[in-house]
Amino acid sequence: MxxxxxxxxxxxxxxxxxxxxxxxxxxxxxxxxxxxxxxxxxxxxxxxxxxxxxxxxxxxxxxxxxxxxxxxxxxxxxxxxxxxxxxxxxxxxxxxxxxxxxxxxxxxxxxLEELEGLFVQILEVAVEMGLLEVGDVALDGTKVKANASKHKALSYERACELEEQLTEEVEELMEKAEEADDEDLPDETSVPEEIARREKRLEKIREAKQTIEERARERHEAEKAAYEDKMEKRREEEKRAGRKKPGPKPEPPEDTGPEPDDQVNLTDEESRIMHTSENGFQQAYNAQATVCMNSHLILEGHLSQRANDKQELEPALQKLDQLPEKVGSPDRLAADSGYYSSGNARACEDHRITPYISTGREEHNQRWKKRFSAPEDPPEEESGLEAMAYRLETREGKDFYGRRKGTAEPVFGIVKEVMGIRQFLLRGLQKVKGEWALIRCAFNLKRMHRLLGQAA
Structure with missing residues (x-):
């Protein structure tokens, strides 16, 4: 046997x-x-x-x-x-x-800081291997969970309540210590230890309050800058038209300080509450990546604390500009409607990149006549939002933009599902930026190995 x-x-x-x-x-x-x-x-x-x-x-x-x-x-x-x-x-x-x-x-x-330079070196290796030729790119973002629980977030209103409560308790315990009267306290209670514990918590809460107040000031400054930009554009339009613009005049933003529900996370205060498509609201960071449409290699990546993608295109363009001449620069860029704005379209054109940014959510199951219909007459100007909207309606534009979903989104799918990275290990914005660079290096090496196998 x-x-x-x-x-x-x-x-x-x-x-x-x-x-x-x-x-x-x-x-x-x-x-x-x-x-x-x-x-x-x-x-x-x-x-x-x-x-x-x-x-x-x-x-x-x-x-x-x-x-x-x-x-x-x-x-x-x-x-x-x-x-x-x-x-x-x-x-x-x-x-x-x-x-x-x-x-x-x-x-x-x-x-962690040196990883960004190594990421660029890996791109240069990909060019030498004939695996990368930059031309068409797609930009997208994904929310990656921070190494912190959303349940450790403290609101401004709750922080004020706790500060008041703990201050009162410290005062009561100090009076007990001065009177040497421990009759009301359990036998195992140590007054100095109880005071020290509360003072330590008070210090943390006051730091959290200060962080929330600083963020409220930054938010007000941003709102004030946006208001001034809006008023400047309004004055220019009135000057061109030769008359006042109809409708109510925009009111300047008021500095009301922190809102009661403004929060800070006590574990990783630099992370933010963000809405994710899978798990609702999570403590997270916004990870961005610009991907080459031909090779599916990540050309650029950065990390943000903003839940909205609208302000993430400019940082991506700046980092693409910093790539070595050997790697190249993109000609066309596709992005979803989360990046849509006149400023973003203009920024792409300033960087000599033709933008294809969706003007709104695409309708599912379109009728064939609409899918293959030709756009109306082209706009007079070759740049701006109208020109971009026209490009997206052309057959070439639809074909190009249709490649976006099969470019950037699979990259995030591989990072999260295949590589298993659904949460950062490190805490703090700068450290997490370095970890995102490490993840991008690992992904590109994995992809380059795959491309060599396909070529063989």
């Missing part, structure tokens, strides 16, 4: 020492990540180390470990450490070394 099966002998020694090179397929993602990271210039990272203490792990090894971990859905530093023992691929990337989770976590936090 046993002759039918292969023998199993786990104690049999190897005749020759095993080699990780032989255990990993030639076209494995881990090999590609290591080979690509070896071509990157990591001088800035290496110079940050001094010669004190024991020899450090090489930055390129730790970098490849993070890139491969994020690309395969293993982004916890503890999980990565475990994988260097359990996984052949992670063993290969780590060169059979086992950096502990503290080392991995510290390295990630230490070099």
């Amino acid at each position: 046993s002759d039918r099966f292969r023998s199993v002998d786990r104690q049999m020694p190897y005749l020759m020492p095993p080699s990780l090179e032989e255990w990993l397929p030639e076209d494995h993602l881990a090999r590609f990540v290591v080979e690509t990271v070896e071509t990157l210039d990591t001088t800035v990272l290496e110079k940050a180390y001094d010669r004190r203490g024991s020899d450090a792990y090489h930055p390129k090894m730790l970098l490849a470990l993070l890139f491969y971990g994020y690309a395969t859905g293993t982004y916890s530093s503890r999980k990565i450490e475990e994988a260097t023992y359990d996984s052949v691929a992670f063993r290969y990337v780590a060169d059979n070394q086992h950096p502990d989770h503290d080392t991995i976590c510290t390295f990630r936090r230490r070099f």
